[in-house]
Amino acid sequence: MPNFHDFLFRTLQGIDPQLSVPDHPKAKSDFFAISLPEMAFDYFSNLPAVEKFDALIVDEGQDFHEEWYLWLRSMLKENGYFYIFVDPGQSVYQTDSAFLKKLPHSKHRLAQNLRNTEAINKWIYENFPQYGVLKARLPGGLPVSVFSWRDPEEEKRLIEKEIGRLIIQGIRPQRITIFLIGLREWNYACTPADIYVGASRARYLLHVFHHQDFSIKQAKI
Numbered sequence: 001m002p003n004f005h006d007f008l009f010r011t012l013q014g015i016d017p018q019l020s021v022p023d024h025p026k027a028k029s030d031f032f033a034i035s036l037p038e039m040a041f042d043y044f045s046n047l048p049a050v051e052k053f054d055a056l057i058v059d060e061g062q063d064f065h066e067e068w069y070l071w072l073r074s075m076l077k078e079n080g081y082f083y084i085f086v087d088p089g090q091s092v093y094q095t096d097s098a099f100l101k102k103l104p105h106s107k108h109r110l111a112q113n114l115r116n117t118e119a120i121n122k123w124i125y126e127n128f129p130q131y132g133v134l135k136a137r138l139p140g141g142l143p144v145s146v147f148s149w150r151d152p153e154e155e156k157r158l159i160e161k162e163i164g165r166l167i168i169q170g171i172r173p174q175r176i177t178i179f180l181i182g183l184r185e186w187n188y189a190c191t192p193a194d195i196y197v198g199a200s201r202a203r204y205l206l207h208v209f210h211h212q213d214f215s216i217k218q219a220k221i
Contacts, residue, residue, distance in 0.1 A: 117141025
């Protein structure tokens with residue numbers, strides 16, 4: 001599914017077919033975080049009002065940088081509608097979203113889990129009670145499987161083995177998602193918040209892989 005940066009890139013590449021993404025990791029990161037949004041701001045700021053959007057809806061707003069919202073507003077008509085949906089507990093990139101509290105907002109506490117099975121919902125609550133208990137709407141479900149690994153090679157073998165086992169059982173590969181979280185040093189590749197986000201993305205099955213020295217319960221103290 002196209003995201004914010006995909007939309008900006010496609011739009012600007014339509015104007016300048018020579019526009020390309022840098023190969024170097026640092027340059028690529030700066031391109032998407034700074035250069036691309038700045039080019040988009042210049043483009044949309046100079047568009048006539050009739051070509052701008054009547055409304056913008058931002059999902060996963062907790063993962064947006066503050067300056068990106070200024071650039072998003074440049075896409076909007078003067079009296080356009082601008083809505084941002086935010087859940088700090090689902091921050092993937094650990095972006096500082098404190099600035100969102102300055103914006104007019106309303107709070108809605110979720111009471112039902114429409115995404116996970118009852119088994120996954122129970123595991124999430126047992127390990128992350130700070131996020132509150134939700135009533136699962138998908139009854140039953142298989143228990144959560146947790147695997148620990150000593151080094152990246154063992155992690156890779158475990159993942160390959162489990163994927164192969166699921167495929168043999170009849171699960172199509174396109175139904176399997178590997179959610180890579182944290183991307184920090186390999187021996188502590190994730191935090192409890194990362195695991196919570198990854199777990200909440202699962203629907204029917206959840207397999208958690210972590211380094212043998214990492215403990216969810218110890219880390220959240």
